[in-house]
Amino acid sequence: xxxVFKRPLSLKDVQTHFCPGCHHGTVHRMVAKALDEYDLQKxxxxxxxxxxxxxxxxxxxxxxxxxxxxxAPAVATGVKRAKPDSFVFTYQGDGDLAAIGTxxxxxxxxxxxNISVIFVNNTTYGMTGGQMAPxxxxxxxxxxxxxxxxxxNEGAPIRVTELLTNLEGVSFAxxxxxxxxxxxxxxxxxxxxxxxxQVEKKGFSFVEVLAACPTNWGMTPIKANERxxxxxxxxxxxxxxxxxxxx
Amino acid sequence: xxxIEIDEQRCKGCGLCTIICPKQLIILCSKVNNLGxxxxxxxxxxINCTGCTLCAEICPDVAIKVFK
Ligand SMILES: Cc1ncc(C[n+]2csc(CCOP(=O)(O)OP(=O)(O)O)c2C)c(N)n1
Ligand code: SF4
Ligand code: SF4
Ligand code: SF4
Numbered sequence: 001x002x003x004v005f006k007r008p009l010s011l012k013d014v015q016t017h018f019c020p021g022c023h024h025g026t027v028h029r030m031v032a033k034a035l036d037e038y039d040l041q042k043x044x045x046x047x048x049x050x051x052x053x054x055x056x057x058x059x060x061x062x063x064x065x066x067x068x069x070x071x072a073p074a075v076a077t078g079v080k081r082a083k084p085d086s087f088v089f090t091y092q093g094d095g096d097l098a099a100i101g102t103x104x105x106x107x108x109x110x111x112x113x114n115i116s117v118i119f120v121n122n123t124t125y126g127m128t129g130g131q132m133a134p135x136x137x138x139x140x141x142x143x144x145x146x147x148x149x150x151x152x153n154e155g156a157p158i159r160v161t162e163l164l165t166n167l168e169g170v171s172f173a174x175x176x177x178x179x180x181x182x183x184x185x186x187x188x189x190x191x192x193x194x195x196x197x198q199v200e201k202k203g204f205s206f207v208e209v210l211a212a213c214p215t216n217w218g219m220t221p222i223k224a225n226e227r228x229x230x231x232x233x234x235x236x237x238x239x240x241x242x243x244x245x246x247x
Numbered sequence: 248x249x250x251i252e253i254d255e256q257r258c259k260g261c262g263l264c265t266i267i268c269p270k271q272l273i274i275l276c277s278k279v280n281n282l283g284x285x286x287x288x289x290x291x292x293x294i295n296c297t298g299c300t301l302c303a304e305i306c307p308d309v310a311i312k313v314f315k
Pocket of ligand 2: 017018019021022023024052122126127212213214215216
């Protein structure tokens with residue numbers, strides 16, 4: 001018998017601090033696997049953000065810069081321009097990317113920086129105790145929307161992938177999920193494709209991953225995983241929105 | 248024939264592997280690990296594991312190894 005599933009080389013063999021059933025762990029492994037597949041470990045500089053994924057540098061066996069809240073795409077821009085032969089990706093939550101970092105992501109995308117962005121949308125601020133994010137669904141109760149998000153008060157949840165798709169500078173944009181067999185296979189494929197864009201110097205690539213935060217959703221891991229396939233996928237449609245080079 | 252190994256000390260008992268296995272070969276047991284989580288176990292007598300790796304793909308804690 002041969003081992004057919006192993007921990008990726010780019011992922012350190014350590015315990016994570018993530019809550020049980022948190023999809024950050026699944027996405028971390030998938031990103032590390034994609035780095036391995038293109039043999040990028042040695043020339044990768046990851047740019048971590050603020051949120052539950054803040055410990056990227058403890059979990060990935062690559063070089064990592066920790067950026068201020070929301071600023072990862074700006075930091076990644078500097079890194080990539082200074083070291084064009086490095087492989088540069090950001091890993092950001094929805095509070096980080098779609099709230100405090102709205103300006104940075106839009107302009108980095110619009111400039112068509114040759115970087116890749118992994119955007120983990122769990123519809124809440126996980127790390128700080130489940131506050132409402134721009135991506136929180138209508139009616140969703142959070143610690144700062146105890147009666148549920150309302151259209152009148154807070155507006156509709158932002159569909160970031162669709163928003164960025166409209167920018168000329170964006171070469172690749174997709175939304176995926178990791179909640180079931182089919183979605184896991186597709187997520188793997190799209191993350192790899194996003195990385196290929198950068199490897200082949202074909203411009204800005206973006207992958208949004210719908211993710212579960214069982215703790216702040218007040219759900220069991222299994223229920224939270226289910227919610228990704230129902231409520232989240234109903235509003236945030238999965239698919240490839242842009243693929244200019246047809247990779 | 249295939250089989251999996253679950254690292255009991257890494258498992259956080261989320262149960263995601265139990266729902267994704269098409270053959271239902273994994274269950275949460277009453278055993279508690281050093282972190283205080285009840286862990287997942289693979290049915291040691293299972294002969295129908297296909298080595299599809301789905302359990303390992305979804306495991307947020309990379310606690311599963313698959314052999315084929
Ligand atoms: C400048 C600044 N403002 C606010 C915070 C507090 N803060 C830490 S994490 C976070 C939100 C993270 O949420 P998200 O990006 O959705 O990531 P998740 O934890 O859900 O993965 C906030 C507001 C901070 N650390 N720095
Ligand atoms: S609070 Fe949510 S996002 Fe943060 S580790 Fe726990 S489940 Fe994951
Ligand atoms: S490899 Fe496939 S069949 Fe075997 S235990 Fe895992 S999910 Fe089940
Ligand atoms: S998916 Fe991983 S952490 Fe969750 S119960 Fe299964 S082995 Fe344990």
